[in-house]
Amino acid sequence: MAPRVVPVARIAALLAVIVAAVVITRGASGPHWRTLRPGAEFTTFRGDAWCRRGPAEVAALRLDPARVRLRVRHYSLMPEGRPLNIVEWQKDTGALAVFNAGQYYDDYSYMGLLVCDGRTVSSRLHPGFKAALVALPDTGSSGARVLDLLREPLDPGHPGWREVAQSFMLFDRNGGLRVRSSDRIANRTVVAEDRRGRLLVITSEGAYTLADFAALLKSTPLELSHAMCMDGGYEAELCVSVDRFRYASFGRWGNDAQAIESPGAVTPLPAVVTVLAP
Numbered sequence: 160m161a162p163r164v165v166p167v168a169r170i171a172a173l174l175a176v177i178v179a180a181v182v183i184t185r186g187a188s189g190p191h192w193r194t195l196r197p198g199a200e201f202t203t204f205r206g207d208a209w210c211r212r213g214p215a216e217v218a219a220l221r222l223d224p225a226r227v228r229l230r231v232r233h234y235s236l237m238p239e240g241r242p243l244n245i246v247e248w249q250k251d252t253g254a255l256a257v258f259n260a261g262q263y264y265d266d267y268s269y270m271g272l273l274v275c276d277g278r279t280v281s282s283r284l285h286p287g288f289k290a291a292l293v294a295l296p297d298t299g300s301s302g303a304r305v306l307d308l309l310r311e312p313l314d315p316g317h318p319g320w321r322e323v324a325q326s327f328m329l330f331d332r333n334g335g336l337r338v339r340s341s342d343r344i345a346n347r348t349v350v351a352e353d354r355r356g357r358l359l360v361i362t363s364e365g366a367y368t369l370a371d372f373a374a375l376l377k378s379t380p381l382e383l384s385h386a387m388c389m390d391g392g393y394e395a396e397l398c399v400s401v402d403r404f405r406y407a408s409f410g411r412w413g414n415d416a417q418a419i420e421s422p423g424a425v426t427p428l429p430a431v432v433t434v435l436a437p
Contacts, residue, residue: 189380190219195401196436198226199255206367206375211344213365218397218408219381220256220360220434221353224303227436229294229358231260231322233273233280234429242267242427245396245409254433256399258360259348261288261326262390267429271325272315280430284315285325289337290387292350292432294322305352305387307331324432329386330373338369338388346395346410347372350432351386359383360434362397362408393426 190202200221207215222229232252234242239251249257262270271285294303297319306313307328313319328337329349344366351359359381363372369388376383389395393410409424 192221193404195399195404196227196255198223199401199434199436201399201404201406204379206363206365206372209367209371209375210363210365211367211371213346216364217375218362218364218399218406220258220397220399222303222358222360222434224294224356224358225301227255227434228301229292229303229322230254230433230435231273231275231292231294231324232431232433233269233275234267235280236275236278242429244425244427245398245407245431246424248428248431248433249398249400252433255401255436256360256397256434257431258362258397259390259394259428260292260324260430260432263429267427269430272313272318272323273325273430274318274321274323277321279315282315284313288325288327290328291323291325292387293318293320293324296320303358304356305350305358305385307385322432324389324430326387326389329369329388330377332385334377336370336373338373340370341368344368345391346393346408347391348389348395348397349376349386350389351376351381351383354382354384360397360432361386362395364408394428396424396426396428 190204192200192202194200203216203218205215206217245257269281271288273281289308291306293306296302330336347363347367349361395410397408399406
């Protein structure tokens with residue numbers, strides 16, 4: 160009996176079609192959003208192809224600026240008078256969510272422009288940081304945005320917003336990467352706008368390069384318009400607490416990323432952004 164010929168090329172082509180169909184189906188369905196409060200939704204997704212170390216899970220909090228309120232907080236304006244860890248920040252503020260603000264120096268002074276409830280804590284615009292998370296315009300209306308300071312510069316003397324946290328752009332409205340490619344890995348916190356004007360706070364549980372994290376975010380069905388980076392490493396933290404729902408990421412690369420004993424959980428943060436909702 161003649162040996163049976165296995166159509167390897169045909170099988171490979173069929174498998175490729177099946178894999179492509181699965182990928183397309185997953186992409187079309189998108190992440191499953193859980194409504195926490197009107198104007199606040201939460202989901203997680205994975206970035207396996209881009210994650211360099213630790214869990215590939217990524218958390219996203221999607222906010223409607225017309226229905227929730229963002230406030231920038233700094234330790235110098237708090238009764239304790241010292242930098243708090245993320246758990247203490249949430250306990251003290253009673254916020255729906257708390258995440259780390261931009262970068263700071265060893266003495267806990269903020270690196271860029273920082274405005275908290277109309278009070279300027281740090282008045283110097285960082286020349287290398289071309290992004291700002293802003294909220295509550297001086298006009299008295301609600302709202303929050305991620306500003307690309309190359310397109311919409313801020314006057315530090317009269318920024319026009321009661322809440323401002325300056326940091327650096329990750330990618331712009333044209334999809335252009337606004338950071339240098341590097342092999343440096345860390346946990347990441349990103350704030351982005353989608354094409355409907357909603358804000359997304361995105362925090363990784365594992366370590367990514369900046370370029371890889373940008374590529375991951377642009378590959379998702381989140382329809383992000385542009386994004387900025389907050390601080391990374393142990394400082395890349397997000398706590399969410401609404402009724403019985405709890406989520407926390409403390410910038411650790413191990414399986415105990417949610418544990419209160421994680422070094423990230425006790426890292427002092429001089430500035431955070433809180434999310435308040437009715």
